[in-house]
Amino acid sequence: MTEQIKADTQNDTGQRAGALGQMATRHRVAEAEARAKFAAALRVAFGRMGAECRGLEAVVQDVRVRQASLAEIIDMAEPGMFLSLLEGQGERMGLLMACPSVLAGMVEAQATGRVSTTPPPMRKPTRTDAALLAPMIDAFLRLVEQRCAGLPEAVLVSDFVYGSFLEDPRPLGLMLEEGAYQVHHLRVALGFGARQGDWMLILPIADTSGRNPDTQPDADQEAKDWAARLEATVTASPVQIDAVLCRVQISLTEALRLRPGDMLRLPEAALESLSVETIGHAALGIGRLGQARGQRAVRLTAEPGVLTDAMGVSISPVALPASILPFRPPHAAFVPEDRQGGPGAQGQAESSGARPM
Numbered sequence: 219m220t221e222q223i224k225a226d227t228q229n230d231t232g233q234r235a236g237a238l239g240q241m242a243t244r245h246r247v248a249e250a251e252a253r254a255k256f257a258a259a260l261r262v263a264f265g266r267m268g269a270e271c272r273g274l275e276a277v278v279q280d281v282r283v284r285q286a287s288l289a290e291i292i293d294m295a296e297p298g299m300f301l302s303l304l305e306g307q308g309e310r311m312g313l314l315m316a317c318p319s320v321l322a323g324m325v326e327a328q329a330t331g332r333v334s335t336t337p338p339p340m341r342k343p344t345r346t347d348a349a350l351l352a353p354m355i356d357a358f359l360r361l362v363e364q365r366c367a368g369l370p371e372a373v374l375v376s377d378f379v380y381g382s383f384l385e386d387p388r389p390l391g392l393m394l395e396e397g398a399y400q401v402h403h404l405r406v407a408l409g410f411g412a413r414q415g416d417w418m419l420i421l422p423i424a425d426t427s428g429r430n431p432d433t434q435p436d437a438d439q440e441a442k443d444w445a446a447r448l449e450a451t452v453t454a455s456p457v458q459i460d461a462v463l464c465r466v467q468i469s470l471t472e473a474l475r476l477r478p479g480d481m482l483r484l485p486e487a488a489l490e491s492l493s494v495e496t497i498g499h500a501a502l503g504i505g506r507l508g509q510a511r512g513q514r515a516v517r518l519t520a521e522p523g524v525l526t527d528a529m530g531v532s533i534s535p536v537a538l539p540a541s542i543l544p545f546r547p548p549h550a551a552f553v554p555e556d557r558q559g560g561p562g563a564q565g566q567a568e569s570s571g572a573r574p575m
Contacts, residue, residue, distance in 0.1 A: 252370065257281040259365035264404055264417065267358040273409065274327040280405040288396050291420055295387035300343045302355055303393060304421070305381035311394055312378055312421040314355055319415035323408035325350055333409025348383035355380045362419070374400060374421055398423045458497050461516045463507070464488035466540030479545025485538050492516065493525070493533045501525055504533055 261278040268276025286294075291313065295301060300321045304312035316324075322338035328350050359378050366372045384390070402419040464484060494503045494516065504525050505518045519527035526532040 253283070256283070256366065256369055256371050259369065260362065260402055260404060263358055263361035263365050264406060266361050267354055270357060271327050271354065273331040273333060274324065275408065275410050277407045278404050279407055282403040284401050285423070286399050286401050288391065288394055288399065291394070291399055292387065292390050295390065298340060298342065300347060300351065301384040301387055302348065302351070303381040303384060304359070304378045307377045310422055313394065315416070315418040315420065317415035319413045320406060320408065320417055321347060323413035324354060327409070333412040335412045342385070345383060352380045373424065378421065395422065459502065460495050460497070461492050461505070462495055463492050464534065465537040467537040468540055468542065472542055477545060481543040483541045483543060491527065491531045491533060494518070501533060
């Protein structure tokens with residue numbers, strides 16, 4: 219009886235151990251599949267970023283992901299490395315490192331359309347290098363975010379953009395916060411293997427242990443209130459629109475001869491329609507000139523954005539030639555002249571005291 223009990227106990231223990239082993243195996247397989255999907259997302263993102271630059275031909279040879287402290291990250295910044303700070307939401311700061319070989323290959327591809335096989339000279343990265351790499355870094359971060367949208371790492375890699383260029387790694391200890399970081403180490407090849415090197419994306423691991431979940435709704439409500447206030451302010455802002463009868467064109471000589479009082483004769487079509495335009499001369503609609511309560515007014519004859527009314531009248535896309543009527547001052551009134559002494563001669567004689575004989 220005792221031996222039977224021992225055998226049953228051993229069988230139960232073996233069954234439980236087998237079940238636990240199967241669960242552990244499934245867990246390890248799921249973790250390996252998740253890591254493989256994340257690594258594949260990084261590979262595709264870097265490859266598509268390189269495809270946007272002619273002659274770069276970027277390929278990821280290996281991907282390694284690990285955690286590191288701030289002190290370890292500072293030690294990784296070797297001389298000649300390109301360093302770029304990354305900005306994220308909530309004052310999160312990340313870092314991107316590129317070794318001198320990768321930096322030289324990316325600069326050469328943009329400058330000459332190909333990657334040279336000559337070893338790059340030892341030099342410090344410059345702001346010109348940063349200006350060339352900034353759009354590529356933004357493209358890489360955007361592609362990483364898109365490829366990781368359905369993965370658990372989406373929260374980690376989302377909402378980062380290129381921030382600034384660091385000429386010296388010494389300020390890293392002041393710019394980056396203490397804490398754990400995830401290092402995405404990509405071993406890449408450029409120009410069909412002409413250059414090989416390291417491309418490292420370093421992002422902070424969010425610490426949610428001390429975060430109060432009750433504060434999240436307050437933050438969301440504050441963001442909604444700010445968006446509502448912004449919308450109310452924008453919609454209440456004044457906008458200037460102009461009613462334009464027509465535009466005319468004259469030669470430079472005619473323009474220089476214009477004087478006060480000259481008149482520009484508009485074509486008759488100008489009275490049939492006018493355009494409603496923005497301050498930047500973009501047409502918004504079409505209308506007609508009229509009156510309302512004794513004041514000049516404009517009546518819209520078509521829907522906003524439609525530049526032809528129901529009668530088929532449209533706005534002329536070009537300025538029309540105008541005729542100029544020069545100003546002519548009025549002539550003086552006609553005054554008859556006296557034959558002997560001119561006008562008023564008799565009055566002058568009377569004023570001098572002479573009497574007729």
